Amino acid sequence: MTEQHITLITGASRGIGFSTAEYLAKQGHLVIGLARHVPEKPFPGEFFTVDLSDRHGTTETMANLTKQYAFDGVLNNVAVINPQPLEELTLDNFEGVIDLNLRVAIQTVQAVVPSMKAKKWGRIVNVSSIASLGVQNRTSYAIAKAGMLGMTRTWALELVKSGITVNAVAPGPIETEKTQRICPPGSELRKQCISGVPMERFGQPSEVAATIGFLFSEEAGYMTGQTLFVDGGCSININPCYKPR
Numbered sequence: 001m002t003e004q005h006i007t008l009i010t011g012a013s014r015g016i017g018f019s020t021a022e023y024l025a026k027q028g029h030l031v032i033g034l035a036r037h038v039p040e041k042p043f044p045g046e047f048f049t050v051d052l053s054d055r056h057g058t059t060e061t062m063a064n065l066t067k068q069y070a071f072d073g074v075l076n077n078v079a080v081i082n083p084q085p086l087e088e089l090t091l092d093n094f095e096g097v098i099d100l101n102l103r104v105a106i107q108t109v110q111a112v113v114p115s116m117k118a119k120k121w122g123r124i125v126n127v128s129s130i131a132s133l134g135v136q137n138r139t140s141y142a143i144a145k146a147g148m149l150g151m152t153r154t155w156a157l158e159l160v161k162s163g164i165t166v167n168a169v170a171p172g173p174i175e176t177e178k179t180q181r182i183c184p185p186g187s188e189l190r191k192q193c194i195s196g197v198p199m200e201r202f203g204q205p206s207e208v209a210a211t212i213g214f215l216f217s218e219e220a221g222y223m224t225g226q227t228l229f230v231d232g233g234c235s236i237n238i239n240p241c242y243k244p245r
Contacts, residue, residue: 010034021033109155
């Protein structure tokens with residue numbers, strides 16, 4: 001009988017994190033979710049409330065969880081955007097975005113890697129963004145998401161001999177609560193965002209979850225250090241003035 005995979009997801013209460021929890025639970029994973037707020041819908045696994053922006057609280061939570069669970073998977077999904085144009089960017093904003101996106105990923109991976117090495121099997125997936133390629137008013141976020149890609153490639157090299165793969169997904173505009181706040185339906189900003197998407201629509205969290213689910217699978221065992229863009233073609237649309245016909 002195949003051993004059940006135990007997978008940790010940060011930022012699991014909504015959006016991509018929650019959809020991935022649903023997907024993996026259907027695949028037989030025991031999913032452990034972390035977030036600051038309780039999900040509005042029943043969580044498809046076990047959920048723990050924690051403010052991941054609190055470094056010490058995160059350390060304590062991970063110490064307790066690793067005593068209870070032998071993790072062999074982690075999805076580093078928690079993020080914050082806090083858009084600001086360059087000339088208005090504050091250092092507090094910058095530090096907060098970098099901290100939640102990158103520091104939490106480092107803490108979670110450091111905590112779960114020992115059990116992965118003991119099993120000689122593991123899957124680490126980092127959620128980056130098309131913003132890693134550059135986007136207006138997102139200096140902090142673009143740096144953080146580019147940093148996720150750097151960590152993905154670095155960790156892949158460090159952990160490859162332990163049977164652990166490390167990959168990333170880079171979503172484009174996805175229909176989440178966060179996106180709806182930043183680009184409200186019917187707004188000019190939303191129209192502008194969609195105009196740069198060759199598929200001319202926002203993606204669904206379930207579409208990103210399916211890609212992440214593949215990276216957690218046995219079939220993805222020969223992939224490591226890679227980034228899959230789930231973006232409706234945004235990353236290849238180098239000249240948005242010319243739309244596909």
